[in-house]
Amino acid sequence: MNDYNKEYNAKLTTPEKAVKVIKSGDWVDYGCLHAYPALLDRALADRKEELEDVKVRSLLMHGPLHIVEEDPNQEHFTYNSWHMVKFERNLCDRGLCYFIPMLFRNLPGYYRRFLDVDVAMMAVTPMDEEGYFNFSVNNATARAVLDTAKVIILEINDKLPRLFGKENKVHISEVDAIVEGEHPDLFEIPSASGSEIDELIANQIVSQMEDGACVQLGVGGMPDLIGKKIAESDLKNLGVHSELIVNANLDMYKAGKITNSNKTGEMKGKTVGGLVYGTKELVEWTAENPDVMICPMDYVNDVNIIRSLDKFTSINSCVGVDLFGQISSESAGTRHISGTGGQLDFLTGAYDNPTGKSFICMPSSRVDRKGVRHSNVHATFHGDIITDPRSQSYQLVTEYGMVNLAGRSTWERAEMLISVAHPDFREELIQSAEEMKIWRRSNKLK
Ligand SMILES: CC(=O)SCCNC(=O)CCNC(=O)[C@H](O)C(C)(C)COP(=O)(O)OP(=O)(O)OC[C@H]1O[C@@H](n2cnc3c(N)ncnc32)[C@H](O)[C@@H]1OP(=O)(O)O
Numbered sequence: 001m002n003d004y005n006k007e008y009n010a011k012l013t014t015p016e017k018a019v020k021v022i023k024s025g026d027w028v029d030y031g032c033l034h035a036y037p038a039l040l041d042r043a044l045a046d047r048k049e050e051l052e053d054v055k056v057r058s059l060l061m062h063g064p065l066h067i068v069e070e071d072p073n074q075e076h077f078t079y080n081s082w083h084m085v086k087f088e089r090n091l092c093d094r095g096l097c098y099f100i101p102m103l104f105r106n107l108p109g110y111y112r113r114f115l116d117v118d119v120a121m122m123a124v125t126p127m128d129e130e131g132y133f134n135f136s137v138n139n140a141t142a143r144a145v146l147d148t149a150k151v152i153i154l155e156i157n158d159k160l161p162r163l164f165g166k167e168n169k170v171h172i173s174e175v176d177a178i179v180e181g182e183h184p185d186l187f188e189i190p191s192a193s194g195s196e197i198d199e200l201i202a203n204q205i206v207s208q209m210e211d212g213a214c215v216q217l218g219v220g221g222m223p224d225l226i227g228k229k230i231a232e233s234d235l236k237n238l239g240v241h242s243e244l245i246v247n248a249n250l251d252m253y254k255a256g257k258i259t260n261s262n263k264t265g266e267m268k269g270k271t272v273g274g275l276v277y278g279t280k281e282l283v284e285w286t287a288e289n290p291d292v293m294i295c296p297m298d299y300v301n302d303v304n305i306i307r308s309l310d311k312f313t314s315i316n317s318c319v320g321v322d323l324f325g326q327i328s329s330e331s332a333g334t335r336h337i338s339g340t341g342g343q344l345d346f347l348t349g350a351y352d353n354p355t356g357k358s359f360i361c362m363p364s365s366r367v368d369r370k371g372v373r374h375s376n377v378h379a380t381f382h383g384d385i386i387t388d389p390r391s392q393s394y395q396l397v398t399e400y401g402m403v404n405l406a407g408r409s410t411w412e413r414a415e416m417l418i419s420v421a422h423p424d425f426r427e428e429l430i431q432s433a434e435e436m437k438i439w440r441r442s443n444k445l446k
Pocket residue numbers: 086089192216217218219220221222242243244316317318319320329330332337338339340341342343346366376
């Protein structure tokens with residue numbers, strides 16, 4: 001038995017004993033996405049009667065989350081998320097989850113500069129021969145959380161594969177306790193199926209793309225469909241540098257579109273991301289693949305890196321836009337939906353890139369459960385959170401066309417945005433624009 005194995009055995013304990021270190025008032029960080037520490041969460045929830053005011057922080061939780069579900073009055077635990085997916089959004093609707101605003105490129109820095117982590121609990125791969133545990137598909141902010149934590153507890157999940165990357169591991173010597181146990185297969189995130197409207201939007205964007213582009217695809221139905229369209233297109237020699245490696249990236253790879261050969265330096269030939277977010281097949285493609293590098297978000301989302309990648313093309317979705325050109329991608333009114341995530345990082349980097357392009361897409365309207373149509377182009381927002389300020393809004397795409405708001409005055413923006421709004425709402429939007437004094441006598445569409 002080598003020294004690392006001895007140290008491992010000395011630190012090996014049960015989840016029940018490991019969570020005894022947590023005290024009332026502590027801040028506890030859970031690993032995100034597939035790094036969710038299921039056994040430790042179960043054991044912490046079981047201690048609820050002994051604890052109060054324990055604050056848990058994470059993101060991209062797909063549930064269940066025992067500390068929330070078993071404490072519905074929040075007498076013991078408070079859950080906070082940096083970025084919500086459906087499970088957390090539903091908790092938020094019930095008042096059981098609180099959003100923490102962030103730009104993803106800044107998140108490792110928030111930990112290192114401003115935040116306390118009393119205890120970090122994270123699922124990782126089994127230890128390697130050098131005494132390291134790999135963060136697998138969940139790099140993002142893992143290293144920054146562990147660098148900040150007073151106590152580190154690792155949960156070994158043998159379903160997590162090892163991946164290549166930067167700052168993607170933790171050594172046994174840094175760890176306070178280790179727990180082991182059974183884990184189910186990793187949950188899968190299927191591709192979203194695109195609608196006819198998505199198809200109209202996707203075609204406009206793919207027609208603007210160039211051979212040799214370096215692509216970032218965001219989350220949601222639209223970017224998924226665009227990735228599939230890229231796979232079916234004549235485009236060639238593409239690169240991928242994206243916060244999330246998503247199913248569409250695998251479609252692009254299988255179609256022979258990804259070479260990453262336009263990149264220079266250490267990432268030439270490599271697909272770069274911060275998290276792997278998709279199906280079992282996607283995870284298997286990235287596992288121990290030297291051509292896929294999973295890195296921290298202060299590297300992946302660094303605006304300086306994004307602006308240096310030739311023909312960088314960023315494609316993300318939003319929920320609504322107002323006539324001033326402010327973009328909301330994370331809430332509908334005050335209902336919280338997701339988060340800023342990396343949208344503004346990639347928008348900024350692609351915009352600053354002399355050969356870059358950035359597209360924010362949305363359907364022009366949505367039909368609610370009662371069958372009533374609502375415009376996604378609003379005269380003004382009512383509590384909607386601004387993800388991209390009007391000073392940073394750029395190419396916006398709906399099924400009715402693409403407009404470039406950069407450098408445009410209020411009346412030009414109003415005209416452009418109304419031209420891509422759903423026709424049912426254009427007259428009332430013009431009337432609002434007139435009332436707000438952002439409509440000129442010579443504006444079109446009247
Ligand atoms: C990933 C990278 O590399 S970096 C950047 C990527 N990150 C971002 O862009 C962050 C912000 N964007 C996002 O979170 C997503 O792209 C979204 C939310 C805009 C769209 O994602 P999708 O998965 O296509 O959204 P979807 O249509 O499923 O809607 C999600 C929820 O928002 C609600 N919603 C969506 N649009 C609207 C709208 N216009 N009005 C009201 N509610 C809406 C839906 O009803 C749904 O709620 P539910 O789950 O309770 O039913």
